[in-house]
Amino acid sequence: MTLPEYPPLAKASEGEPFYVPCGNEVAMFERCHARGLAVMLKGPTGCGKTRFVEHMAWKLDRPLITVACHDDLSASDLIGRFLIRHDGTVWQDGPLTRAVREGAICYLDEVVEARQDTVVVLHALTDHRRLLPIDKTGELLMAAPGFQLVISYNPGYQRMLKDLKPSTRQRFVAMDLDFPGEDAEAKIVERESGVDAPTSRALVTLARRLRALRDRGLAEVPSTRLLIAAGALCVDGIPVREACLAAIVSPLSDDEALVGAMRDLVDGTFI
Ligand SMILES: Nc1ncnc2c1ncn2[C@@H]1O[C@H](COP(=O)(O)OP(=O)(O)O)[C@@H](O)[C@H]1O
Numbered sequence: 001m002t003l004p005e006y007p008p009l010a011k012a013s014e015g016e017p018f019y020v021p022c023g024n025e026v027a028m029f030e031r032c033h034a035r036g037l038a039v040m041l042k043g044p045t046g047c048g049k050t051r052f053v054e055h056m057a058w059k060l061d062r063p064l065i066t067v068a069c070h071d072d073l074s075a076s077d078l079i080g081r082f083l084i085r086h087d088g089t090v091w092q093d094g095p096l097t098r099a100v101r102e103g104a105i106c107y108l109d110e111v112v113e114a115r116q117d118t119v120v121v122l123h124a125l126t127d128h129r130r131l132l133p134i135d136k137t138g139e140l141l142m143a144a145p146g147f148q149l150v151i152s153y154n155p156g157y158q159r160m161l162k163d164l165k166p167s168t169r170q171r172f173v174a175m176d177l178d179f180p181g182e183d184a185e186a187k188i189v190e191r192e193s194g195v196d197a198p199t200s201r202a203l204v205t206l207a208r209r210l211r212a213l214r215d216r217g218l219a220e221v222p223s224t225r226l227l228i229a230a231g232a233l234c235v236d237g238i239p240v241r242e243a244c245l246a247a248i249v250s251p252l253s254d255d256e257a258l259v260g261a262m263r264d265l266v267d268g269t270f271i
């Protein structure tokens with residue numbers, strides 16, 4: 001069996017990815033990494049899960065391989081497949097296999113989107129032997145030192161429709177991430193969008209008011225990511241209320257009553 005040549009994996013990042021911790025997640029992740037434990041990051045969309053993993057990969061000096069999961073993702077997409085070429089058949093590692101061979105951190109983003117039979121291939125990797133059986137080639141790969149499996153999952157989203165099986169959940173150490181506290185979020189929005197401190201602070205105040213609308217039927221509440229987008233539009237000269245409507249209010253709902261309520265909160269925050 002021949003393996004194609006792969007370009008070397010990029011190191012996680014050139015510089016340190018900016019991340020403001022919200023609790024003890026950094027120390028916890030480090031311990032899990034050292035012990036080879038798989039990690040499940042739980043938290044709403046845009047709360048910083050991806051950024052956290054990027055930061056940790058940098059800190060631990062491991063390459064990071066990210067897979068955005070979707071409902072069509074098959075086990076072969078993760079593990080690899082034979083490719084038929086003019087000069088014969090070659091095996092090509094999938095992203096999970098590459099991470100296992102090279103001791104990278106493999107991050108499966110939004111893992112609930114993936115099919116159950118795809119998720120099951122992770123099981124053998126999460127027990128203490130850390131093995132990846134590759135049925136198609138007959139290989140049984142042992143994970144290289146430094147390999148770590150990280151999955152993310154948004155517990156509020158489509159909870160009834162999709163969920164992880166208990167037998168899968170039990171294989172992970174779970175970390176709950178949520179939107180950062182007020183001061184931390186203001187600092188993040190200011191730094192990431194370049195908007196001035198008072199505007200950043202006001203955007204965070206607005207977000208906290210909007211998040212309270214969850215009880216009134218707002219399915220997805222504004223994330224830190226949306227605040228950063230609004231801040232960036234302000235930096236580009238868009239008036240702040242307009243920026244809030246375009247980057248925060250409108251993306252969140254099509255429902256007239258909810259949009260009206262959110263608009264009122266925007267007007268009340270930026271008088
Ligand atoms: N704790 C944090 N520290 C630094 N930046 C953050 C933090 N939380 C969120 N962000 C910012 O918000 C954006 C969205 O976060 P992201 O990690 O993509 O969210 P998720 O993966 O949870 O959907 C990031 O690109 C980053 O700019």
Ligand SMILES: [Mg+2]
Pocket residue numbers: 046049050051109
């Ligand atoms: Mg993400």
